[in-house]
Amino acid sequence: MQTPLQCSSAGKTAAGIALRHLKALRHAAERLVDGDDDALHDFRVALRRLRVILSAYRNVLKPASRRKMRKKLKRLARFTGPARDAQAWVLWLSERKNSAGFEHVSSVIRKLERFRVAAFREIQEKAVGRFWDLKPKLAHRLKKVRRQADVRPLFGPETAKAVSREAGSFMRLLAAYRRRPVATAGHKLRIASKRLRYLLEPWEKDFSLKYFQDLLGEMHDLDGLEIQKNPAAVLTAIKKRKAEIRDELAGGKLDDLEKFVRRRRNFL
Template identity: 40%
Template sequence: MLPGRITALGLSSDAALAAAALAARWLKRTRDAAGRLRQGSDGDALHDFRTSLRRLRVLLSSYRGPLGRAATKTVRRRLKLLARSTNAARDAEVWAQWLRGRPGARRATEAAALTKLRVHCEAARGRHKKRLLSHTLKRVYKIADELKRRLARVRGSKRRYGGEAARAIAKAARQMDRRFNVVRRGGAERDAHVARIRVKRLRYLLEPFAARNSRARRIVVALQELQALLGELHDRHGLAAHIGRPAQAEADRLERTLRQAWLRPGLDRRLIADALAFSRALKSR
């Protein structure tokens, strides 16, 4: 059973109103991060913008039934395109940071390749951020204003928040399981990347309960660790396409860690089972 204090999260409250309140919170954070990004002096602004936008998208997708016109396919597609427009800037920023932190290469050819890519990434980072400022951020405010109005018009759905959250968590856990079944059998780089997206989705849906529920908190912490590992793996795969051996060696090491520390002991399956058990307990409240 869940601790009684979880009722403070409003499990019996209306699903549409609860989801709209959560979405409004992440919409505000997305807009605030866009403002910091425009100022240009905050090194965390791009990361915060992408994270807030991603959380907003997960909420709208997971609760699109109760949210109605605030989460239509058109609204969600606009946010998806907005997020996609930041990918190149994010990759250039992460790659440049990794390359700056690497020790000098032993082989002259490898050192030259690393230096060339580092210069390229730094230049690309500047270009992509400039495009963000001139194109993407202009769209942010227009989209945010429209979504804010739609969220303000959301009315009660007569659906219980606890029940809707339970269904969303269970669906996300099963999606994660299906993708990890592919990764366990070997899979491809793309499968590991999609698995990471599934991990994040489940984590975001559980986080509203983590502050007040120890079971949810344990699952979220473990999902964060798995997400970080898969994120590093994705970044090294991306770099390996440009510089080959140095990044590929790191990717191989991360893949071994994934299999030895997570897949072989079955920790990923245990996480999924725990999330499903939590969703059942949530639904019964």
């Protein structure tokens, strides 16, 4: 038996989801202006969720999902990357600064913190402004789609097609990562897992993908931190933690994840 969500209009439902993400993005932008450090994470997550919906359902969300708009949102996401990376590095080092061998890490933290503050200020001054410039047009277009979209195509079949595409992409990237588990392959796989998880969110709450992407996310952060100027003890700790993550991924986690995604290739 089909659920009301499956039988709903793809355009109306996808537009409604996108508008919720846009609202979350607006709230995070307001907090960024107020200097809330935690808002950066929320801003990036809401932006990523919005981009996934606009891309996955672009055929039923036009004109809101036009390539030009999606490119603007992509550039906005890239603009926030450096501040987020520095924030993650400072947190990782701060949690360990009292450990043996980390006595001289305070100078590294101060340097990264100065960079983070400067990058955060640039986001406040430029990125948030760019968001306010595009938000009214995007909101207007999404509301128009929600009002005027046809009953068909249905949301269920459209989601099934989108999930099948993303699951296929994920499986190809997973195979590439198994062959050569380097940083770039891991980063691409992590992004693919996020896209798939965001598509599944309205239908199920499963944290298999979240746990996996958190591991790869920490690996990505450590790859970036490793190339900074660090004391020898910090580099040793980074290499040790990366080895632990690789062991955890190799210990059946990738097999479990592959089974999870394979089951969802025939979603709905």
